[in-house]
Amino acid sequence: MASGFSYTGGRSRCFAYWQEFSKCYAEADAPSQCRLQADDYLECLHHTKEIARAKAVKAEFIKQAEHHAKEGRKVADVLADGVIVGVGLIQRDQGGDGKHK
DSSP states (O other): OOSSBOTTSSBOTTHHHHHHHHHHHHHOSSGGGGHHHHHHHHHHHHOHHHHHHHHHHHHHHHHHHHHHHHTTOOHHHHHHHOOSSOOSOSOOOOSOSOOOO
């Protein structure tokens, strides 16, 4: 982002956040007034909050999988039934007859 250009030569993905921060910083009496804009810009650059949230979701999924495994279910069944990211496009056959509809 130091150059202000993306890989394709246009604006970078965080340019809008940079403009907001730059405008706030130019108009502010104290730099601390622009903390929210600075945080948004840094999050766009480094994705620290997004990565932390993904790690927390993954840790909770693993914790629940271990809990179900202790209840007597096989770990493979737990991992097959629940996925971290599921949008419901694939319907699992619960009948066990093996026929596809």
